[in-house]
Amino acid sequence: MNSRFPMVFSVTSGKGGVGKTNISVNLAYTLAQSGKNVVLLDADLGLANVDVLLGMAPKYNIFHLFQEDMTLDKVMLDTPYGFRILPASSGVSDMVNLDKGQKLDLLDAMDALEDEIDYLIVDTGAGINDNVLYFNLAVQERLVVLTPEPTSLTDAYALIKVLKMYHGVERFRVLVNMVKDQKTAKDVYIKLANACDHFLDGVSLDLVGFIPFDKNVRNSVVAQIPFCHGEPDTPASRALVQAAKLVNGWKPTTATDGNIKFFWKKLLFQEQSVA
Template identity: 45%
Template sequence: MPSREYAKLTTPSPLSATRSQPPGAVRTIAVTGGKGGVGKTNVSANMAVALAGMGKRTLLLDADLGLANIDVILGLQPKFTLADLVAGRCTLEQVIIEGPNGVLVVPAASGRRHMAELAPAEHVGLVNVFSELERELDVMVVDTAAGITDGVLTFCQAAQDTVVVVCDEPASITDAYALIKVLSRERGIDRIQVVANMVRDQNEGRVLYEKLSRVCEKFLADVSLNYLGCVPQDDWLRLSVQRQQPVVKAYPSSPAALAINEIARRTARWQAPTEPRGGVEFFLERILRQRGVVV
């Protein structure tokens, strides 16, 4: 039987109208990729750990609901996951565990097909759960699934910033473009941050970004792309994955760690949200507004 906390979320609520106003709002960043294998989870996890290491109160959400692996990458052993929340076995607060640098982690479950097949209303329900989380946070990093499923689109739409991770393979570039097109045309997202991953050097990263940018400029004139940076191919990163440790902690002087720290510094400098509301600023309000619902 679904928990009271989760069950109420598939029904529209007054949102934050009755909650107190905190001094600041939470910046939410969705990290995604057009296809699997581009390294988006490594980017998500290490960026969140890096932000926490910079003093940012950071929450990392594993939103790859059917094939989750954030907990594996960070060497964590969660007692509960989002699957337990949906099944009513725990509350959201009980799902949250602490990871490296004090980053808060919300793990999902791996190999649970029913989680990968949640209905659209249930995806909105999960977003609503996080909008009501009572935590003092600065940043929320959301590691989405790959592809263009409803869950990916909903989490990207709910976030303030979407980061698309791409690598220098034709399929990756093609799928990244397809994802950006769907995000723009179906969800109204017109600003995308791009991270070039597993490149040989900074020049290759910039060239990869320009390939994707040219295609978008030609066919998606209303979408603005921004180059957030690149992460080099690095054996230290591969070793950190094998050891189930974030590379920014295990090998902080490695090329990959230095690159991800720089990407985290850039995101930390983004202008803070201008409209603070209660709980986590995860913008269920934005979804409802774009569907014509007054909140």
């Protein structure tokens, strides 16, 4: 059993195409390589591609748990890289329509996971639709991924604005991806921070790091392996490892907030929270 409660955090973005899922996969890999027990939940509904990046073909997702004789062990897949994935590529959009018994069944299934793992990483979809908001409201920390593109910056701000103004979320972590240098990354972060300071009182942004543009990343994507595994000595991999070290230092503010069952409870019982 863990000496502390697991950390549950999302990797999210306001815009697609910023490398969010690739960051999720490589954070899972790097944390697992540091000795942590990690599960990556694919919550990018309808466009789920964690399995694609890993060259895997999941047969089940979490909603198969409602079938007779289905267990969490059958749904969750081991990867060759030391972490597991929990597919959720279909059915999650119907989460608010589950009856009470189904919700309790799912909570019970997740109970077994709680004592096993150190991190649950939630790879959300992009944008501000209901499913993205659901997952971002249920986690302990939110890592917002963006690039130097103006549209990425604008959409990241939009996501933060909705979560702050309508749901009271005030703390965000930021990672700037595919930048040419550190100065560019800091300029992007400062622009986002200035916009939040000016228009969103109380929002706190913490720069976790930046990942430089690296052609080797594409080679690993084509090969369907984490770039930190396939190209461990490249600039992108070294930067990702540094970011993972900061993530490894995150602590739940309370035991309850970091609790896996609490994550699912918030997710499954907040039907009105994104209305």
